[in-house]
Amino acid sequence: MSLNSFGHLFRVTTWGESHGPALGATVDGCPPGVEIDAAAIQHWLDRRKPGQSKFTTQRREPDEVEILSGVFEGQTTGTPIQLMIRNTDQRSKDYGDIVEKFRPGHADITYWQKYGIRDYRGGGRSSARETAARVAAGGVARAALATLAPGLRITGYMVQMGPHAIDRGRFDWDQIEQNPFWVPDAQAAEDWASYLDGLRKDGNSVGAVVEVVARGVPAGLGAPIYGKLDTDLAAAMMSINAVKGVEIGEGMAAAALTGTENADEIFMGNDGQPVFSSNHAGGILGGISTGQDVVVRFAVKPTSSILTPRRTITRSGAATEIVTKGRHDPCVGIRAVPVGEAMMACVLLDHLLLHRGQIGENRGRIG
Numbered sequence: 001m002s003l004n005s006f007g008h009l010f011r012v013t014t015w016g017e018s019h020g021p022a023l024g025a026t027v028d029g030c031p032p033g034v035e036i037d038a039a040a041i042q043h044w045l046d047r048r049k050p051g052q053s054k055f056t057t058q059r060r061e062p063d064e065v066e067i068l069s070g071v072f073e074g075q076t077t078g079t080p081i082q083l084m085i086r087n088t089d090q091r092s093k094d095y096g097d098i099v100e101k102f103r104p105g106h107a108d109i110t111y112w113q114k115y116g117i118r119d120y121r122g123g124g125r126s127s128a129r130e131t132a133a134r135v136a137a138g139g140v141a142r143a144a145l146a147t148l149a150p151g152l153r154i155t156g157y158m159v160q161m162g163p164h165a166i167d168r169g170r171f172d173w174d175q176i177e178q179n180p181f182w183v184p185d186a187q188a189a190e191d192w193a194s195y196l197d198g199l200r201k202d203g204n205s206v207g208a209v210v211e212v213v214a215r216g217v218p219a220g221l222g223a224p225i226y227g228k229l230d231t232d233l234a235a236a237m238m239s240i241n242a243v244k245g246v247e248i249g250e251g252m253a254a255a256a257l258t259g260t261e262n263a264d265e266i267f268m269g270n271d272g273q274p275v276f277s278s279n280h281a282g283g284i285l286g287g288i289s290t291g292q293d294v295v296v297r298f299a300v301k302p303t304s305s306i307l308t309p310r311r312t313i314t315r316s317g318a319a320t321e322i323v324t325k326g327r328h329d330p331c332v333g334i335r336a337v338p339v340g341e342a343m344m345a346c347v348l349l350d351h352l353l354l355h356r357g358q359i360g361e362n363r364g365r366i367g
């Protein structure tokens with residue numbers, strides 16, 4: 001079975017394990033003529049790489065990407081692009097305990113139940129090292145989007161850590177790059193630092209909510225019913241390790257609104273384009289982008305590998321306790337931000353290519 005790929009026309013297959021020699025992505029369907037080099041992809045990988053602050057795993061991986069195929073003289077050729085990242089800082093001895101024991105909240109037990117064999121070193125395929133491959137593929141998607149949809153910008157940030165949400169009144173785009181949490185609220189960044197430090201020292205972890213916004217998305221991407229843009233975005237975000245919930249626009253909160261509150265009223269703008277009074281829809285109606293910001297949020301559960309003992313069983317079914325040593329993220333939501341951005345880039349490019357294939361230029365003129 002081939003269940004390691006996603007995308008329709010822009011198709012990404014990831015491969016590799018945490019403690020194998022390397023991992024990577026095969027990107028098929030990228031249009032030719034896109035200007036790209038390893039440095040452009042590296043830019044995005046550097047945002048995800050471990051060990052950048054005391055609030056992420058202390059694994060020291062440079063995450064250097066190598067382009068093995070599909071690029072000639074600085075441009076994509078239209079053939080498969082093979083991206084490889086070597087694993088250089090494995091410490092398999094840290095994982096001795098999980099050879100026999102299943103970590104509560106991790107994939108150890110289900111991998112064992114399904115396959116009867118598992119690469120326990122660093123979590124093998126279930127390790128979030130796999131997300132480095134997605135970010136590399138997202139770098140290719142971003143380069144293609146820069147050519148095909150100039151002006152489209154994708155930005156991810158954290159909006160909640162544990163019970164502590166940001167104050168939307170203090171939202172500042174410029175703050176996002178200024179703190180280790182990618183949070184657009186300077187006060188939240190300060191508060192979260194001491195909160196997370198306390199949890200980390202206690203051998204505990206915490207969940208988070210990440211929001212990813214795409215601005216400058218053309219109207220018309222996505223298709224009704226089975227090809228909805230929101231369906232593919234939700235699947236893409238849900239496929240990220242540790243994600244337990246996804247929302248588009250108002251999301252779950254839409255259930256508490258009335259029709260009058262939820263209506264994004266439509267007006268004709270001065271530039272001949274429709275404008276909306278609000279964006280409860282998250283930029284998607286009937287599975288098709290409206291031209292407003294596309295807004296996706298996802299909830300990330302707390303890291304399951306923690307230093308506080310938890311009860312579990314061994315492979316033979318004996319009751320035991322587990323303390324997971326090794327270098328783990330106390331809040332995986334932080335490094336999930338660049339991963340969410342990458343998934344947004346891949347899905348939007350995929351739908352841009354689908355739209356070009358079926359329709360070409362948008363046909364429905366207003367005015």
Ligand SMILES: Cc1cc2nc3c(=O)[nH]c(=O)nc-3n(C[C@H](O)[C@H](O)[C@H](O)COP(=O)(O)O)c2cc1C
Pocket residue numbers: 057105106107126127128131240241242243301303304305327328329332335336339
């Ligand atoms: C960026 C990122 C980093 C992660 N780091 C860790 C980690 O250090 N330790 C851990 O136990 N889980 C970590 N996870 C989560 C596990 O990979 C995930 O919980 C596991 O694969 C089980 O899958 P599920 O949570 O989706 O069910 C991380 C997830 C992401 C997105």
